Amino acid sequence: xxxxxxxxxxxxxxxxxxxxxxxxxxxxxxxxxxxxxxxxxxxxxxxxxxxxxxxxxxxxxxxxxxxxxxxxxxxxxxxxxxxxxxxxxxxxxxxxxxxxxxxxxxxxxxxxxxxxxxxxxxxxxxxxxxxxxxxxxxxxxxxxxxxxxxxxxxxxxxxxxxxxxxxxxxxxxxxxxxxxxxxxxxxxxxxxxxxxxxxxxxxxxxxxxxxxxxxxxxxxxxxxxxxxxxxxxxxxxxxxxxxxxxxxxxxxxxxxxxxxxxxxxxxxxxxxxxxxxxxxxxxxxxxxxxxxxxxx
Amino acid sequence: xxxxxxxxxxxxxxxxxxxxxxxxxxxxxxxxxxxxxxxxxxxxxxxxxxxxxxxxxxxxxxxxxxxxxxxxxxxxxxxxxxxxxxxxxxxxxxxxxxxxxxxxxxxxxxxxxxxxxxxxxxxxxxxxxxxxxxxxxxxxxxxxxxxxxxxxxxxxxxxxxxxxxxxxxxxxxxxxxxxxxxxxxxxxxxxxxxxxxxxxxxxxxxxxxxxxxxxxxxxxxxxxxxxxxxxxxxxxxxxxxxxxxxxxxxxxxxxxxxxxxxxxxxxxxxxxxxxxxxxxxxxxxxxxxxxxxxxxxxxxxxxxxxxxxxxxxxxxxxxxxxx
Numbered sequence: 001x002x003x004x005x006x007x008x009x010x011x012x013x014x015x016x017x018x019x020x021x022x023x024x025x026x027x028x029x030x031x032x033x034x035x036x037x038x039x040x041x042x043x044x045x046x047x048x049x050x051x052x053x054x055x056x057x058x059x060x061x062x063x064x065x066x067x068x069x070x071x072x073x074x075x076x077x078x079x080x081x082x083x084x085x086x087x088x089x090x091x092x093x094x095x096x097x098x099x100x101x102x103x104x105x106x107x108x109x110x111x112x113x114x115x116x117x118x119x120x121x122x123x124x125x126x127x128x129x130x131x132x133x134x135x136x137x138x139x140x141x142x143x144x145x146x147x148x149x150x151x152x153x154x155x156x157x158x159x160x161x162x163x164x165x166x167x168x169x170x171x172x173x174x175x176x177x178x179x180x181x182x183x184x185x186x187x188x189x190x191x192x193x194x195x196x197x198x199x200x201x202x203x204x205x206x207x208x209x210x211x212x213x214x215x216x217x218x219x220x221x222x223x224x225x226x227x228x229x230x231x232x233x234x235x236x237x238x239x240x241x242x243x244x245x246x247x248x249x250x251x252x253x254x255x256x257x258x259x260x261x262x263x264x265x266x267x268x269x270x271x272x273x274x275x276x277x278x279x280x281x282x283x284x285x286x287x288x289x290x291x292x293x294x295x296x
Numbered sequence: 297x298x299x300x301x302x303x304x305x306x307x308x309x310x311x312x313x314x315x316x317x318x319x320x321x322x323x324x325x326x327x328x329x330x331x332x333x334x335x336x337x338x339x340x341x342x343x344x345x346x347x348x349x350x351x352x353x354x355x356x357x358x359x360x361x362x363x364x365x366x367x368x369x370x371x372x373x374x375x376x377x378x379x380x381x382x383x384x385x386x387x388x389x390x391x392x393x394x395x396x397x398x399x400x401x402x403x404x405x406x407x408x409x410x411x412x413x414x415x416x417x418x419x420x421x422x423x424x425x426x427x428x429x430x431x432x433x434x435x436x437x438x439x440x441x442x443x444x445x446x447x448x449x450x451x452x453x454x455x456x457x458x459x460x461x462x463x464x465x466x467x468x469x470x471x472x473x474x475x476x477x478x479x480x481x482x483x484x485x486x487x488x489x490x491x492x493x494x495x496x497x498x499x500x501x502x503x504x505x506x507x508x509x510x511x512x513x514x515x516x517x518x519x520x521x522x523x524x525x526x527x528x529x530x531x532x533x534x535x536x537x538x539x540x541x542x543x544x545x546x547x548x549x550x551x552x553x554x555x556x557x558x559x560x561x562x563x564x565x566x567x568x569x570x571x572x573x574x575x576x577x578x579x580x581x582x583x584x585x586x587x588x589x590x591x592x593x594x595x596x597x598x599x600x601x602x603x604x605x606x607x608x609x610x611x612x613x614x615x616x617x618x619x
Contacts (some may be wrong), residue, residue: 002380002384009376113402200371206421257376
């Protein structure tokens with residue numbers, strides 16, 4: 001496997017670690033099964049690509065994409081909190097609606113960004129090759145997001161979101177406005193996903209309406225792989241674990257792509273990925289079994 | 297916490313990743329081909345490329361290292377495949393369909409990229425025009441000359457005034473066709489009625505919504521429509537609305553006629569460009585092409601069931617009559 005392949009997997013893994021952090025907030029902290037991400041990921045890509053193609057500054061476009069993601073999350077939260085629609089269904093409705101909205105935003109199913117400026121090529125120093133610089137910049141972005149999240153979830157509002165997820169009734173009894181907590185958590189979660197979509201479109205040559213397919217599955221897999229590799233109850237470790245999970249997942253795909261030496265073929269890719277993820281999930285459990293302890 | 301062993305797992309995975317690095321043979325040419333998804337037409341393109349390479353004396357395992365990867369519908373995976381091929385330093389990368397081609401175009405500006413089955417490579421920003429690009433990109437578009445398609449519709453159903461089309465608004469290739477038809481049909485005294493099918497299960501109901509609004513169905517090479525073609529055929533038979541297709545494979549499945557793309561031939565044409573590059577030509581000096589092999593196929597039995605009789609000269613001029 002070449003350095004280029006590894007750095008590519010790292011780069012895409014870092015982008016999807018933002019998705020994974022978003023999924024961690026909704027599924028783990030809020031306990032809100034949120035499928036909106038399948039729509040907010042391409043939404044971020046659509047907004048960023050359309051704005052850049054229309055001549056806007058890539059940084060403004062990326063921020064706008066992040067805000068668009070937040071709005072999508074807010075609407076899902078609002079459907080659930082104010083209209084009392086079941087959480088899973090509310091997110092499915094939003095996911096479906098976003099398909100049409102994304103087509104409206106782009107005006108066509110595919111907006112290419114091959115020759116346009118992006119946040120990556122604007123910041124890229126002469127001395128570094130693009131395939132080295134992109135993951136490097138993403139490491140900084142993801143670390144900044146991680147630290148900001150760690151900080152936020154230690155504040156009163158952040159703790160209110162976590163309390164709402166672990167025991168809504170108790171949280172209400174303590175004076176937490178759980179409706180507001182759900183709205184804020186969903187907005188934050190989908191803002192991260194929108195940001196990921198914007199960065200993905202800028203590294204992969206454009207936004208495509210189909211780019212959201214399976215985002216939630218990848219996000220969840222990353223969260224679970226991360227938790228299984230580095231189990232912890234502490235939030236600052238859990239966010240690290242989620243990021244590691246997203247990157248490891250991408251390395252597994254890279255590995256599966258290089259598995260032709262044992263007679264596997266292109267169509268086996270998803271199966272190989274699934275098997276590798278299963279191994280990652282089972283090994284820590286086996287270890288706990290051997291040592292006669294419970295998985296912490 | 298279980299850091300120690302988990303770390304082993306992690307490093308184990310990384311070590312395995314490095315261990316899979318294959319030794320490169322300098323005397324071999326390597327061609328890496330990627331498609332966004334497995335699909336009969338796209339698979340035919342792939343086989344066509346391989347055939348053209350074999351015809352030029354490049355044989356897999358001997359003097360050719362052939363790699364094929366499908367993203368299985370996932371754009372994230374498509375991006376990773378593009379990175380892998382660039383990292384493998386393939387001599388030529390062939391990308392089938394728009395998203396795969398864009399992923400490769402974003403990943404390399406040096407390695408020759410030959411796209412195939414991209415309907416509008418200029419709109420997709422793969423090449424600035426169909427002329428030699430001067431970059432690392434060239435290829436073959438599967439755009440159909442729609443004038444010929446309209447001609448066929450008029451020959452199949454001379455009395456038709458309204459042309460119905462079912463398509464996926466999320467597929468770039470289909471949207472291009474619909475937009476062009478919207479402009480072209482009125483020039484021939486025809487009008488276009490559209491119905492959207494965002495998923496293949498929507499094809500039947502979308503077609504039913506056009507009953508009474510359309511005199512003839514035209515089907516482009518839309519992936520959703522092609523995969524659920526039988527649903528459309530059923531509506532055509534029930535409501536006596538004949539189907540005219542853009543790909544010849546659909547004729548055997550119940551379309552009345554098609555003047556369409558032979559995707560295998562498209563692949564061969566793509567492969568011939570690959571061979572030119574392997575022999576030393578610069579991709580930037582090769583103009584992008586459209587398919588030059590179209591063939592007419594008709595299905596008189598399906599016509600009967602859909603309430604029309606095909607004109608005799610049309611049946612006679614067909615390259616293949618499906619019984």
